[in-house]
Amino acid sequence: MDGDTAYALSALAVSLRVALGATALVLLPGVALGRLLARSDFPGKSAVETFVALPLVLPPTAVGYLVLRLFARDGPLGQRVLGFDPDVILTWRGAVIASAAMALPLVARTARVAFEGVPARLELMGRSLGLSRAQVLRRITLPLARGGLAAAALLGFGRALGEFGATVVVAGSIPGRTQTLSIAIFEDIQLGRGGRALAMIGLSTLLAFATVWSVEALLRSRRPAA
Amino acid sequence: MSARLELRLRVRLAGFELELDLASDADALGLFGPSGAGKTSALEVVAGWRRPSEGIVRLSGRTLFDSSRGIDLAPERRGVGYVPQDLLLFEHWSVRENIAAGGARASGAARGGILERAARVLELDPLLERSVATLSGGERQRVALARALGSGPDLLLLDEPLGSLDLPLRRRILPYILRVREEFGTPMVLVSHDPLEVGVLCDVVCVLREGRQVARGRPAEVLAGAEGAPAVGAEVENVLRGRVGAVRGASATLELGAGVKLEVPAPGLEPGGRAVVALRADDVLVATRRPEGLSARNVLPARVRDIVQREGRVLMTAELGPGVDPISVELTPESTRELGLETARQVFLIVKTRSCRVMAALPPSATL
Numbered sequence: 001m002d003g004d005t006a007y008a009l010s011a012l013a014v015s016l017r018v019a020l021g022a023t024a025l026v027l028l029p030g031v032a033l034g035r036l037l038a039r040s041d042f043p044g045k046s047a048v049e050t051f052v053a054l055p056l057v058l059p060p061t062a063v064g065y066l067v068l069r070l071f072a073r074d075g076p077l078g079q080r081v082l083g084f085d086p087d088v089i090l091t092w093r094g095a096v097i098a099s100a101a102m103a104l105p106l107v108a109r110t111a112r113v114a115f116e117g118v119p120a121r122l123e124l125m126g127r128s129l130g131l132s133r134a135q136v137l138r139r140i141t142l143p144l145a146r147g148g149l150a151a152a153a154l155l156g157f158g159r160a161l162g163e164f165g166a167t168v169v170v171a172g173s174i175p176g177r178t179q180t181l182s183i184a185i186f187e188d189i190q191l192g193r194g195g196r197a198l199a200m201i202g203l204s205t206l207l208a209f210a211t212v213w214s215v216e217a218l219l220r221s222r223r224p225a226a
Numbered sequence: 227m228s229a230r231l232e233l234r235l236r237v238r239l240a241g242f243e244l245e246l247d248l249a250s251d252a253d254a255l256g257l258f259g260p261s262g263a264g265k266t267s268a269l270e271v272v273a274g275w276r277r278p279s280e281g282i283v284r285l286s287g288r289t290l291f292d293s294s295r296g297i298d299l300a301p302e303r304r305g306v307g308y309v310p311q312d313l314l315l316f317e318h319w320s321v322r323e324n325i326a327a328g329g330a331r332a333s334g335a336a337r338g339g340i341l342e343r344a345a346r347v348l349e350l351d352p353l354l355e356r357s358v359a360t361l362s363g364g365e366r367q368r369v370a371l372a373r374a375l376g377s378g379p380d381l382l383l384l385d386e387p388l389g390s391l392d393l394p395l396r397r398r399i400l401p402y403i404l405r406v407r408e409e410f411g412t413p414m415v416l417v418s419h420d421p422l423e424v425g426v427l428c429d430v431v432c433v434l435r436e437g438r439q440v441a442r443g444r445p446a447e448v449l450a451g452a453e454g455a456p457a458v459g460a461e462v463e464n465v466l467r468g469r470v471g472a473v474r475g476a477s478a479t480l481e482l483g484a485g486v487k488l489e490v491p492a493p494g495l496e497p498g499g500r501a502v503v504a505l506r507a508d509d510v511l512v513a514t515r516r517p518e519g520l521s522a523r524n525v526l527p528a529r530v531r532d533i534v535q536r537e538g539r540v541l542m543t544a545e546l547g548p549g550v551d552p553i554s555v556e557l558t559p560e561s562t563r564e565l566g567l568e569t570a571r572q573v574f575l576i577v578k579t580r581s582c583r584v585m586a587a588l589p590p591s592a593t594l
Binding site (some may be wrong): 119124 | 273274275300301302304306307308310312314316318327328373374376377
């Protein structure tokens with residue numbers, strides 16, 4: 001294995017690790033948020049909706065900087081407040097948190113659509129039959145929303161995979177540790193290594209193709225709601 | 227002693243306000259009226275799917291909703307089985323899983339028993355392992371009914387249980403609902419805009435119009451307009467119940483009570499069993515003297531109870547005897563005049579055997 005291949009594979013490994021971590025981190029809050037927005041009416045709902053959507057529109061570097069400030073030594077989640085070093089800045093954990101923040105809107109929105117596809121009356125029927133809210137969620141809502149929720153997770157994964165701006169601000173570009181494919185490509189372009197950049201772009205394209213194809217397949221296979 | 231079902235409520239709906247005030251001990255109460263009269267909303271209020279702006283809902287003395295006391299039981303705590311018009315089957319489950327879904331409320335042995343009974347009465351045993359997505363309309367209807375029964379409800383709500391089915395299928399499903407009434411004894415509230423359905427299934431009917439009750443009573447009385455109820459449907463159907471006497475060839479004798487006998491088509495009927503028969507009001511002829519040399523098999527002596535004229539049609543109601551539901555006959559104003567029909571006059575009702583449609587054949591033990 002020559003040096004270039006090792007370099008590209010190392011970036012790929014970091015990318016996968018960060019994207020998987022971000023998906024795991026964002027899935028539960030994203031799905032919960034989607035459920036809340038799909039079914040509940042509460043004061044300030046539209047404000048929550050807008051806030052959740054912000055990372056879609058804000059410059060990723062801005063989101064990255066906010067995460068940076070959050071975990072800075074003096075920040076609300078920094079060493080001084082927590083009493084220990086969360087070890088986020090310039091680490092792969094930081095990359096995970098930054099790309100999770102960027103993926104949250106996409107996951108929450110897709111989950112919301114998945115939940116909205118399950119008729120509320122079907123849930124009421126479950127309750128009229130004597131099932132508790134939790135039983136209805138577990139036995140009726142989640143199975144019926146399964147395809148859409150899996151798509152939400154994959155879209156979150158895809159978003160985290162391509163993340164650049166927020167990640168580079170929080171985690172920097174340390175080869176083998178925080179240097180993801182997108183960061184490595186950017187650096188190679190800066191350094192005039194067009195060939196290796198193209199190879200990594202090809203790698204990214206394969207990965208993106210597999211992800212998007214899986215999302216489409218999942219959304220297609222979603223069982224028709226009654 | 228409180229009534230079985232007590233509904234006193236106001237519900238704001240699009241365009242009007244539903245206002246109900248009724249207490250009923252009926253085994254099967256019908257809510258009858260044109261679409262948009264608020265019938266479905268009334269059921270949803272009882273099920274806890276829709277919150278009234280004010281009022282009280284009580285079931286056998288148990289308060290399900292009381293705005294003045296801040297009581298609003300969650301649907302899962304109401305003990306109300308609901309079969310909505312769109313059924314809302316769980317498409318991701320088999321028939322068995324659907325029926326068992328409601329078993330959560332009934333416990334232990336009672337649970338097993340009730341699921342088996344529901345499946346047996348509705349003849350779902352051969353379908354249990356099928357996915358509900360593969361079922362026909364009539365089968366889906368039966369699964370929804372069994373699922374509601376399987377939850378062991380204190381009250382069954384049926385919204386247009388036959389409405390979505392075509393005519394031949396209606397005739398097949400109707401006996402199932404009668405059988406459920408018979409075997410489970412669960413009181414029902416049934417919504418319908420079909421007088422025949424209400425006549426066959428309900429013992430009391432409440433006529434709703436634009437959110438208000440406009441008439442209430444036995445279906446035979448109310449739906450025929452005998453008590454001055456407004457026109458409620460295009461066709462008036464008589465629903466006759468009786469015991470099957472002799473069965474000879476293509477026809478059978480149905481004993482309606484008080485010695486009144488009706489020849490009806492035999493298929494499906496067995497001597498000693500009970501049967502429900504439908505007869506359209508405009509399929510009955512009237513004579514003022516006993517006719518002779520007639521092909522029609524039924525010539526029933528009767529006495530005119532009242533004559534109501536509405537929308538250019540005349541509806542005459544005639545008594546056959548004590549304890550027998552009166553029969554309504556549709557006439558033209560001209561023939562009414564020419565025959566000199568008036569209240570208390572003796573007449574003869576002429577009915578062809580074939581005009582009597584057997585809606586349900588039930589075992590001898592049936593009390594309907």
